Amino acid sequence: MRGLPTAAVLLAVFTGSLALAQGDGRRSGYRDMSPALQKMQDDDTANPAMLFVQAGETLWNEKAGTAGKSCADCHNDATVSMKGVAARYPAVAAETGKPVDLEGRINLCRTNRQQAPALPAESDDLLALSAYIALQSRGELIAPPNDVQLAALRTKGAEIYKQRQGQLNLSCANCHDDNPEKKLAGATIPQGHPTGYPIYRLEWQALGSLKRRLRNCVVGMRAEAWPYEATEYLALESYLMERARGMVMDAPGVRP
Amino acid sequence: MLRRSFLAGAVTTTVTIVPFAAHATPDTLAAVIKEVTGGAPLREGKVTLDIPPLVENGNAVPLTVKVDSPMTADDHVKAIHIFNEKNPQPHVFNAWLSPANGQARVATRIKLADSQKVVAVAETSKGEFWSAHTDVIVTIAACIEDAT
Amino acid sequence: MANVLVNAPKTAKKGQVVEIKALIMHVMETGYRPGTNGRIIPRNIIQDFTATWNGREIFRMKMSPAIAANPFVSFFTVANESGTIGFRWSGDEGFVAEHQVAITVT
Numbered sequence: 001m002r003g004l005p006t007a008a009v010l011l012a013v014f015t016g017s018l019a020l021a022q023g024d025g026r027r028s029g030y031r032d033m034s035p036a037l038q039k040m041q042d043d044d045t046a047n048p049a050m051l052f053v054q055a056g057e058t059l060w061n062e063k064a065g066t067a068g069k070s071c072a073d074c075h076n077d078a079t080v081s082m083k084g085v086a087a088r089y090p091a092v093a094a095e096t097g098k099p100v101d102l103e104g105r106i107n108l109c110r111t112n113r114q115q116a117p118a119l120p121a122e123s124d125d126l127l128a129l130s131a132y133i134a135l136q137s138r139g140e141l142i143a144p145p146n147d148v149q150l151a152a153l154r155t156k157g158a159e160i161y162k163q164r165q166g167q168l169n170l171s172c173a174n175c176h177d178d179n180p181e182k183k184l185a186g187a188t189i190p191q192g193h194p195t196g197y198p199i200y201r202l203e204w205q206a207l208g209s210l211k212r213r214l215r216n217c218v219v220g221m222r223a224e225a226w227p228y229e230a231t232e233y234l235a236l237e238s239y240l241m242e243r244a245r246g247m248v249m250d251a252p253g254v255r256p
Numbered sequence: 257m258l259r260r261s262f263l264a265g266a267v268t269t270t271v272t273i274v275p276f277a278a279h280a281t282p283d284t285l286a287a288v289i290k291e292v293t294g295g296a297p298l299r300e301g302k303v304t305l306d307i308p309p310l311v312e313n314g315n316a317v318p319l320t321v322k323v324d325s326p327m328t329a330d331d332h333v334k335a336i337h338i339f340n341e342k343n344p345q346p347h348v349f350n351a352w353l354s355p356a357n358g359q360a361r362v363a364t365r366i367k368l369a370d371s372q373k374v375v376a377v378a379e380t381s382k383g384e385f386w387s388a389h390t391d392v393i394v395t396i397a398a399c400i401e402d403a404t
Numbered sequence: 405m406a407n408v409l410v411n412a413p414k415t416a417k418k419g420q421v422v423e424i425k426a427l428i429m430h431v432m433e434t435g436y437r438p439g440t441n442g443r444i445i446p447r448n449i450i451q452d453f454t455a456t457w458n459g460r461e462i463f464r465m466k467m468s469p470a471i472a473a474n475p476f477v478s479f480f481t482v483a484n485e486s487g488t489i490g491f492r493w494s495g496d497e498g499f500v501a502e503h504q505v506a507i508t509v510t
Contacts, residue, residue: 036308036318040365045411048316048474051429055407186395187312202313203396205432205473256312316472340470344436347468351479356462358421358482364465365472367434 029190030250032181037202041254049131049200049252052124052207056132059125065116071129074113078136086130086137087249090153090238091145099149101237103130103209121228127207130198134251142195142249144241153231157239160232166223172236187256193244194237196253203256210237285339285375288346292337292377293385303388305376314368314394319348323360323378323386327353333360335379342372368394406430406501410491415508416483424455424463425478428493428501434469450475450495458487467495483509 030038044050060071060078075081089102095112106129107118119126144150161172175184176192183189197210204212211233215225226232289298306320323333332355338348351362360378368374375389407429413422428450435447447469455463462481481489486509493501 034308034310034312037312040316040318045409045425046427046476046478048427048476051407051409051427051474054409055429202315205315320478343470344434345469348470349468350466352464353479354462356457356460356482357480359480361478361480362465363476363478365476367470367472 026193026244026247027191028193028195028247028250029255030196030253032188032190033254033256037254037256041196041250047200047252047254049198049207049254052128052131052198052200053135053252055124056128056130059129060132065110065114067113067115069114071109074109078132082133082136084137084140084143086134086251087140087142088145090150090234090241092147092149099147099153099234099238101211101234102133103211104234106130106133122209122212127198127209130209131207131252134198134249137249138251140249142241142244142247144238144245150238153235153238154242156231157235157237157242160236161239166218166221168222170221172217192240193247194240195244195247196250196255198251199253199255201255207252210240282341284346285341285373288339289337289375289377289387292335292379296383296385298377298385298387300387302386303376303378305374305388305390307374307390307392309391310393311368311395313396314370316365317368317392317394318363319366319374320361320363321376321378325360325378325380327355327358327360329355330381332357332381333378334381336360336362337377337379338366339375339377340366340368340372341374342370343368348374368392370394406493406499408491408501408503410503410505412489412505412507413483414506415510418483418485418509420483421480422483423478423480424489425476426453426455426491426503427474427476429474430493430495430499432467432469432471432473432475436469448496448499450493450499452492452494453477454492455479455481456490456492457481458485459490462489483507485509 030041041047063070086102089105090099092098093100093105093108095108100108103121103126106126110116111118164171172192175189180189180191194210198207199213200207201213214233214236218225302324304322307317311317321336321338323336325331325333327333333353335353336351339346340348348366349364353360371393373389373391375387377385377387379385409427411425416422430450431448432450433445433448435444437445439445449469450467453465453467454461463479465477467475486507489505489507491503493499
């Protein structure tokens with residue numbers, strides 16, 4: 001039920017014939033896309049997200065800040081050191097003792113280790129690094145760590161997920177738990193698992209984070225989006241990653 | 257038919273991008289095609305236009321156009337022109353080829369503002385014009401971002 | 405330097421028809437979209453894309469606002485001689501990007 005052997009999963013990813021469906025009924029949004037979009041995601045030479053991955057690889061090796069260090073100076077080869085990392089976020093950061101998502105972790109390194117300014121939310125550089133790191137988790141199983149703080153966040157996230165809000169009085173659960181695979185205005189409702197983030201969303205014509213997608217959902221429901229720094233996003237991300245525990249990551253994904 | 261059963265239970269949403277400016281129309285489409293052919297007859301055939309018949313988002317629609325041609329010095333495709341029917345302007349792209357291509361096949365990703373017809377016109381070294389067209393249904397993502 | 409991702413074989417047999425794929429990061433702003441202030445965002449697109457083999461043109465494309473952002477192009481070409489395949493994109497606001505790959509033909 002939970003998780004195929006990692007080697008077999010990796011093989012499936014690289015041959016492009018990724019099932020991305022668990023025996024327990026959970027399925028990645030990849031499965032809800034047309035074959036044409038699946039093909040766009042599978043082909044690394046055509047996936048627009050790979051432009052961001054390439055930019056991320058350059059940044060990984062670039063010295064930054066007054067410390068004059070690059071990510072590579074501490075973490076060496078990302079294909080080794082970052083393997084499976086994105087699949088284990090949000091996590092508790094050692095420096096602050098508080099939970100962070102992957103973007104938050106990158107910025108902690110920027111400010112604390114590189115002595116460089118934090119990268120702005122949804123900036124090209126932050127997304128590029130996040131995409132490059134997330135690529136190293138492609139084919140890995142989502143395995144968020146266990147910790148008392150994370151458990152509390154997940155509980156809060158679960159509450160938000162089930163809370164009706166906005167002018168349409170909808171909760172996330174109304175669509176993604178109660179009506180997945182059905183249509184909403186011609187679009188297929190996915191189950192809402194964050195297996196592909198950061199994603200190249202055709203609607204954005206750009207790469208974006210899970211936080212950006214969550215804001216879209218909330219605005220789409222005609223509710224007021226929480227400010228960018230709000231802990232609601234971290235709570236939801238933590239809950240969603242727990243809900244997707246054991247699913248295969250297909251980052252960086254393409255989505256409509 | 258496949259398309260009808262696909263649409264059962266679904267609603268097609270049209271997206272108007274520009275409330276102010278003019279849109280391409282079937283007449284504009286005919287006019288730009290005529291600019292290319294100079295009025296020479298347009299024959300259906302030899303050209304294959306591959307676009308998914310139903311796309312989830314009009315912002316990036318995969319398109320492949322192939323022309324059946326030996327691509328020799330005597331008989332090759334000189335140019336491929338793609339046009340649309342309902343975007344704000346009728347052009348999609350023009351590609352110029354020669355025997356150096358070996359194969360007349362071009363793929364890219366295009367924007368479609370609405371469900372509409374897409375037309376491909378291939379110009380050969382013999383002065384012939386071959387064409388194909390496809391009707392595409394364009395839907396949009398359900399939760400649209402508010403840029404504010 | 406523009407962010408470009410080109411996929412071309414490093415080696416080929418003489419006479420072999422090979423596929424070339426090119427991706428470039430570019431906003432391809434159509435000139436038809438209103439911004440958050442209600443005013444139309446000015447057009448900013450790549451207009452011309454050319455590919456050359458040892459300096460001779462093998463492919464040329466004129467793009468319109470109907471080409472999707474971060475344009476992707478795939479075309480085919482006959483491998484005749486070893487050398488350099490060159491790519492050039494140019495467009496609005498003086499945009500120019502160039503890229504080259506080497507290929508060995510045996």
